[in-house]
Amino acid sequence: MAVSEQIKAKALVQQQNEINDFAIYTLLARNTADVHNAKLLRKIAAEEKNHYHFCQSITGKDCTPSRYLVMFYLLLIKLLGSTFAAKYMESREIDAEAFYLELEAQYPQARRIYEQETRHENRLISMLHDSKLDYAGAIVLGMNDALVELTGTLSGVALAFNKTATVGVTGLIMGIAASLSMAGSAYLESKESNDTNIKPRIYALNTGGAYVVTTLFLVMPFFLFHSMWLALAVMFAFAALAIWLYSFYISVAKEAPFRSRFVSMIMLTFGVAVISFAIGFVARRFIGIDI
Known part of the structure; x- marks a missing residue:
């Protein structure tokens, strides 16, 4: 069967x-202690290997996995868990699906591969169990509240006070106090939950820990810089980066739209900051605070 050079080039990329996917799924299977997860991941890896052999029958060439890509996914597994890594991989499969559909007329078996890429593998991934995703809500809760509350607080006191260190210490004290309150609330909330996979103490630690880490990043500029405006600018840059990372994680882990979540979170966080900034301006102008 004659195959065009264009198809061969696309097949080589695929x-x-x-x-690469075969190597990564094999790595995922080896790095999970859950027997159920390991079985599913090995099944997906075997399918990816079959897809590789199909493409190889078109190109007549051999390929080896990209070492750097595999190392990247190994880091992703360690930080965010096997399920997140698997879902992130599948989110990149749009081009693959289009490629196999394009080949269907010339290679009927491409239809079966397309269906595996679009439905079967997604179904298998949805069956994965990952404790790190069970506590994603706790991390999101702590990070989300810290971003909204602390950017607002720091923006307000930045105009009320003269010294950046004073703003930083104020934000740090308030952030740590709020993190303890959040952890306590999260503990009580998780105890009332019907989800037996979630342990209240770990849920509370994840919530409070996420709040503290976010607080440290937001107050850091006020200890590093003497210029209040520069410290505020860096703080907002950290906040925007944190919101991007948070939105990206949720969009992959929960299969939710990234853009709408990112925009709404940015508007909420920066909207609260602007209002707080105005309150700080009024306090300094009419109350005459000089700290």
Whole structure:
């Protein structure tokens, strides 16, 4: 069967992707202690290997996995868990699906591969169990509240006070106190939950820990810089980066739209900051605070 050079070039790209995915899914299976998860991941890896051989029959060439890509996913597994890594991989499969559909007329078996890429593998991934995703809500809760509350607080006191260190200490004290309150509330909330996979103490630690870490990043500029405006600018840059990372994680882990979540979170966080900034301006102008 004659195959155009254009199809061969696309098949070679896809062949490389498939062998990369095979290596990564194999790595995922080896790095999970859950027997159920390991079985599912090995099944997906075997499918990716079959897809690789199909592309190889078109190109007539051999490919080896990309070492750097595999190392990247190994880091992702350690930080965010196997399920997140698997879902992130599948979110990149749109080009693969289009490629196999394009080949269907010439290679009927491409239809079966397309269906595996679009439905079967997604179904298998949805069956994965990951304790790190069970506590994603706790991390999101702590991070989300810290971003909204602390950016607002720091923006308000930045105009009320003269010294950046004073703003930083104020934000740090308020942030740590709020994190303890959040952790306590999260503990009580999780105790009332019907989800037996969630342990209240770990849920509370994740909530409070996420709040504290976010607080440290937001107050850091006020200890590093003497210029209040520069410290505020860096704080907002940290906040925007944190919101981007938070939105990206949720969009992959929960399969939710990234753009709308990111925009709404930015508007909420920065909207509260602007209002607080105005309150701080009024306090300094009419109350005459000089600290």
